[in-house]
Amino acid sequence: LLAHLPQPESDAILNAIHRNLRSGVPIDIPLQMQHEQRLVALRLRALPIHYEGHESPVFLANLTDVTPQRLAEDALQESNLKLNSLMNAVPGGIAVYEVAAGVPRLVYYNSVLRNMCGYTAEEYDRIMELDFHQLLDPRDHALIDRIIAKYEKQPQAIDESLRIITKEGFIRWMRMSVSPIGQGKLCCAVFIDVSREKENELRTE
Numbered sequence: 001l002l003a004h005l006p007q008p009e010s011d012a013i014l015n016a017i018h019r020n021l022r023s024g025v026p027i028d029i030p031l032q033m034q035h036e037q038r039l040v041a042l043r044l045r046a047l048p049i050h051y052e053g054h055e056s057p058v059f060l061a062n063l064t065d066v067t068p069q070r071l072a073e074d075a076l077q078e079s080n081l082k083l084n085s086l087m088n089a090v091p092g093g094i095a096v097y098e099v100a101a102g103v104p105r106l107v108y109y110n111s112v113l114r115n116m117c118g119y120t121a122e123e124y125d126r127i128m129e130l131d132f133h134q135l136l137d138p139r140d141h142a143l144i145d146r147i148i149a150k151y152e153k154q155p156q157a158i159d160e161s162l163r164i165i166t167k168e169g170f171i172r173w174m175r176m177s178v179s180p181i182g183q184g185k186l187c188c189a190v191f192i193d194v195s196r197e198k199e200n201e202l203r204t205e
Contacts (some may be wrong), residue, residue, distance in 0.1 A: 013044065031105070032070075041070035093174075093191035099152050100185055101144070104132065113191055116174075118167035136164035137171055151187060156181040161194065173198035 016027050027046040032039055046061040093113025097104035106128045114124045117135060127134050133141050140162040147158055158178040163171050173195045179188050 014175075030066075039067070040065065041067045041149070046129060049164055095189050095191070096181070097187055097189060098185050099148060102152065104148060104150055106132075107186070114193065116166075117164060117171065123167070128199075135164050139163065151178065155185065155187065156202060161198065171195075 001132065011027060013031075014051045026048075029043040031044055033042065043064045043066045044061065045064070060109075093110065093116050095109040095113055096107040098107055099105075106125075109124075111121075112165070114121060117124060119127070133144070137142060143160065143162055145161060146164060150156070151158060156174075157180070160176050162174055162176060164174055165171060172193055175192045175194045177190045177192075179190075180186070181188055
């Protein structure tokens with residue numbers, strides 16, 4: 001095995017053997033090697049059996065081919081990177097919520113949504129954990145509660161306009177379009193800033 005591994009990885013295994021097994025600590029090391037021009041991902045697990053009196057460590061080792069899992073993890077990571085890039089390139093705010101017990105639990109949101117509100121990621125996450133109503137104009141608290149209750153009772157597409165309050169205290173009108181995801185309580189909400197259109201509409205009334 002060591003002969004087929006790059007020098008840094010074979011050295012890491014030997015160092016772990018001499019360092020950990022002498023004290024009875026099991027080894028769990030991820031490895032990768034080239035075999036027939038393809039990448040093979042392995043996981044080496046070793047448990048010491050006896051060390052004292054031997055020049056070399058004696059241990060029970062298990063070597064598992066984890067290539068499918070490794071490829072799946074790499075593909076998932078690549079997909080997540082592409083998804084984040086796509087979501088952050090969209091001109092509107094996007095969020096995924098899980099609606100339960102009258103509260104929308106934030107599962108995902110893009111940076112555009114947070115920037116619309118003027119908060120840092122830490123500040124936005126904190127507000128969502130404490131009380132998301134802080135992001136809204138008090139005049140729309142009852143509206144959002146009705147929307148949540150309506151969706152929780154029967155997941156459905158919803159399109160409403162509501163006002164958010166930015167960190168600087170300004171009011172921005174948002175068009176919120178909600179769509180169910182699957183058959184559960186998850187939903188995707190898209191937020192578009194319609195402040196200018198709404199202000200023009202209110203002037204003509």
